[in-house]
Amino acid sequence: MAVTLKDVALRAGVSRSAVSRAFTPGASVAPATRARVEQAAAELGYAPNALASSLTTGRTKLIGLIANNFHNPMLLTVFDLFTRGLQDRGLRPLLVNLSDATDTEAALRMLRQYSVDGVIVASSTLPPDFALSCRAAGLPVVHAFGRSTVQPQVHVVGIDNIACGAMAARTLAARGYSRLGFLGGPAEATSTQDRAAGFLAALQGRPGVSVSTSYAAAYTFDAGRAQMQRLIAQGPAEAYFCGDDLLAIGALGAIREAGLCVPGDIGLIGLNDMEMARWQSVALSTIHQPVAQIIAAAIDLVVATIDRPDMAPQVRLFACHVIDRATLRAAPA
Numbered sequence: 001m002a003v004t005l006k007d008v009a010l011r012a013g014v015s016r017s018a019v020s021r022a023f024t025p026g027a028s029v030a031p032a033t034r035a036r037v038e039q040a041a042a043e044l045g046y047a048p049n050a051l052a053s054s055l056t057t058g059r060t061k062l063i064g065l066i067a068n069n070f071h072n073p074m075l076l077t078v079f080d081l082f083t084r085g086l087q088d089r090g091l092r093p094l095l096v097n098l099s100d101a102t103d104t105e106a107a108l109r110m111l112r113q114y115s116v117d118g119v120i121v122a123s124s125t126l127p128p129d130f131a132l133s134c135r136a137a138g139l140p141v142v143h144a145f146g147r148s149t150v151q152p153q154v155h156v157v158g159i160d161n162i163a164c165g166a167m168a169a170r171t172l173a174a175r176g177y178s179r180l181g182f183l184g185g186p187a188e189a190t191s192t193q194d195r196a197a198g199f200l201a202a203l204q205g206r207p208g209v210s211v212s213t214s215y216a217a218a219y220t221f222d223a224g225r226a227q228m229q230r231l232i233a234q235g236p237a238e239a240y241f242c243g244d245d246l247l248a249i250g251a252l253g254a255i256r257e258a259g260l261c262v263p264g265d266i267g268l269i270g271l272n273d274m275e276m277a278r279w280q281s282v283a284l285s286t287i288h289q290p291v292a293q294i295i296a297a298a299i300d301l302v303v304a305t306i307d308r309p310d311m312a313p314q315v316r317l318f319a320c321h322v323i324d325r326a327t328l329r330a331a332p333a
Contacts, residue, residue, distance in 0.1 A: 003046040011040035023048040063302060064111045064119040064139075065093040068126055071220055072246055074274040074291075078122055081295045089303060091117075098123075104130050108137060118302040120144055122295075124158070124191035125219065140305035144298040147190040152313040155305065157298045160317050161191050164287050165198025168241035168269050171322055173206060176332045177267060181212045181237035183227055183247060185219040192243055195271065199241055212237055216247055224250025232258050239267030239328070245274045245286055252282065252327065268327040271320075283326035290318045 009016045014033055021027040022037040029037075040046075063086055067075060083093050094116055096107045111119060111134070118140040121131045124147075131154045134141040142155040149156070165182075172180050182199050184192040196213060203211050214231060216223035224247030231237070232254065242248035248270030255266050262268055270277060273288035297316050305311050 003044045005046075005048075007044055008037060008040045008046050011044060012036040059117050059306075060115045061091050062094045062114055062116045063091050064096055064114075064116040064134075066096045066098055066107070066119060066121045066123065066126070066130065068097070068099040068123050069219055070097060070099050071218075072244075073276060074244075074246070074272060077275065077291060078295065081292055082120065082122060082299070085295055085299045089299065091303075098126060098130070104133070108133055111139065112137060118142075118306050120298050120302055121146065122298075124161075125186065125189040128154075128190070140302055140309060142298045142302045142305070144294055145191075147194065148315045148317055152315050155298075155301045155313050156315045157294050157301060158317060159289055159294070159320050161194035162198035162201075164271055164289075164320050165195040165200075165241070166202035167198075167287060167320065167322065168195075168271070169199045169202035171269060171328070172239045172241065172267065173203065173209065174331050175239070175267065175328055177237075177239040177329075178208050179210050179212075179238045181214065181231065181240040182243075183224065183231070183240045183251060184213070184215045184243040185223075185247060186217065187215040189219075195241075195243055210237075216243075216250075219244050219246055221246050221250040221253070224248065225254045227251070228254035229258075232260070236266055239263075239269070242268060242270045245270035245272045245277045245284060248284055248286070248327075249276060249282055252284070262327050263329045267329055269322075273323050277323075277325070285325045285328040286323050287320050288323050289320055293318050 005016055005019050009019045014037060018033055019037050021029040022034045065082055086093050094114055098104060098107060119134045121143045124145040128147060131141050131143040135154050142157060145158045146156040182196050184196050186192060200211060203209055214227055216227040228251035242251055248268050251268060252262055255262055260266060270284050270286035273286050276282055277284040277286050
C-alpha cells in the first residue's frame with residue numbers, strides 16, 4: 001500500500017493539514033513541526049502527491065514548452081537546458097509540437113485543459129501570434145528566441161537578429177570578399193527577415209560590393225544543401241552568410257560535392273554555434289548565440305509572471321559574437 005499523508009500525520013503526531021503545509025512552499029509551519037513531518041516522511045518513504053497538491057495550491061507546476069523545427073539538432077540542446085532548468089525550479093515541462101500544419105488552436109486548448117501555470121514559446125520561426133493568443137487566454141507567456149519590438153505585447157528573450165546580420169556583413173567585408181550572398185531560411189520567418197535586413201543594411205553603399213539574397217525552404221541541412229546547389233549552378237557569390245548553422249553545414253556539403261573548397265572558393269559564416277559547427281570535419285565559422293543565458297532568462301521571466309500576472313512585458317536581448325574557425329579566409333594584413 002502506498003504511504004499516505006494521513007500515515008505521515010499519525011507517525012509525526014500532527015494534523016494532516018500540518019503535513020500538507022510542511023510540503024507547501026511558502027506555507028506557514030513551525031520549524032519543529034516541519035522537522036517532525038520531514039523525519040516521519042523519510043522513515044515511511046513518503047513523497048507528496050503533485051496532483052493532489054495542485055488541487056490545494058491551484059497550481060499544476062506545468063509549463064507548456066512550445067516548439068517546432070524538431071529536425072534541427074540544436075533543439076536537443078534547447079530542450080535539455082529548458083527541461084533541466086524547469087526541473088531545478090520544481091516545475092515540469094509539457095511539450096507541444098507545432099511543426100508543419102499542427103493546429104495552433106488545438107495546442108492552445110490542450111494547454112488550457114492541462115491547466116499549465118505558464119507557457120514558453122521556444123522558437124524563432126513560429127509567428128508571434130501564437131504567444132499573443134496565449135496571453136489573450138490568460139496564460140503567462142514568454143517568447144524565447146522571439147522577435148524584439150519597441151513596445152512588446154509579451155515577454156521576449158533572445159538576440160538582436162538585425163545586429164547579427166550586420167555583424168556577419170562586416171565580418172565578410174573585412175575578409176576582403178566583394179561578392180556576398182545571404183542564404184536564409186524561410187522568407188516568412190521573422191528571424192530570417194531581420195537577419196537579412198541587418199546584412200543588407202550594413203553593406204548598402206559599400207563601393208565594389210555586390211549582394212544577393214536567396215531563401216531555403218526550411219532551416220534544415222537538406223534545404224541548405226539544395227539551395228547551395230542551385231546557387232552554384234547559377235554562379236555563386238564569393239561568401240555567404242547563412243541564416244543558421246544547419247543551413248551553412250548543408251551548404252558546405254553542396255560545395256564539397258561540387259568539387260569546390262571552403263574557404264578557397266566560397267566562404268561561409270553561420271549563426272548559432274551549435275555543437276556540430278565545432279566538429280573537426282565541419283569547423284564552421286559562425287556567430288555564437290548565448291542559448292543557455294536566453295533559456296535561463298526565459299525561465300526566470302515565466303516564473304516571475306506567474307507570481308505577478310500584471311507584470312509589464314519585457315524584452316531581454318543578449319549579445320552575440322563571431323567564432324572564427326575554418327570556413328572564412330583570413331583578414332587581409
